[in-house]
Amino acid sequence: MIAIINTGCANINSVRFAFERLGVTPEVLSDPNQLAKFDRAVLPGVGHANVAIKRLNEQGWKEAINAYQRPLMGICLGMQMLCDYSEEGDVTGLGIIDGSIKALQTGDLTSPHMGWNNINVTKAHPLTQGLSNDDQVYFVHSFAHELNDTTLASCEYGQAFSAIIAKDNYAGMQFHPEKSAKVGAQLLTNFMQWQV
Template sequence: MIAIINTGCANINSVRFAFERLGQTPTVITSPEQLAGYERAILPGVGHASVAMKRLVDNGWQQAINEYQRPLMGICLGMQLLCESTEEGNVQCLGKIPGEVKALDVGSLTSPHMGWNNLSVQQAHPLTQGLHADDQVYYVHSFAHTVNNATLVSSEYGQTFSAIVAKDNYAGMQFHPERSAKVGTRLLQNFVDWQL
């Protein structure tokens, strides 16, 4: 059973529909007490990091996520909230994945980074099964996790940044797998199949 955490900072329907296309029946949960009853969980997110982080703390999600021992994956802003800190609002985040989130240094490119981009696998992991060098995924973001030992897959837009990260039972995807066609479907299936 998959829980989709609804903190009020994401369009959760597209994520729910993506899992339903895989034959899963995810449940949208609105209370931290519900989380422990699920085999795996998704933390989606859009918007401003400081607002989303405040909602997580104020509504008791921080403790529930800290105590969760099963696979939990953040998507887009949800991934960034799992990291140590972010420059967006200069806030401390959940600290489950090592590394900082910083504003993308895009140079002369347009910000936010929006559209399709290639993936580069840095480390083999159950979440990267079946990925190829020419695979592309769909991004919408202005901030990104700096590449470090937690980086499984990177992308490049003005700079190299983390596309997929993982540490213990926590993982994150900076792009939107639910909007990334066949590649995104494969990655969501990898999450469903991920055994710790």
């Protein structure tokens, strides 16, 4: 069973529909005390990091996510919240995946980074199985995770940044796999098959 963590900071339906297209019906979860009974979990997020982290803490999700021992994947802001720190709002994250989230230095390119872009697989991992460096995914963000040892795939938009990260049973995707067509479906399938 897959739980979609509902903190009120994401469009839950697009993530739910993406799993349903793959033949799986996830449960939208609003009670952190129920998280441990699920086989895997997804933490989606959109909006401002300061508001999202505050809600996580107030609703009891911080403790539940930190104690979770099965595969858990953050999407977009959900990924950023798993990390140590975010410049957006100057907030401390959950500290589960190493690295800081900093404003994306886009140079002459428009910000936020919005649209399709290639990802470059930098480390073999069950989550990156079947991907090639020609594959494109859909991004919407203006802050990004620095490249470090947790980076599984990178992207470049003004600067290089992490597109997929993982540590132990936790992972994150900066882009939206639920909006990334065939490549996104492959990534969600990889997540469903990931054993830790």
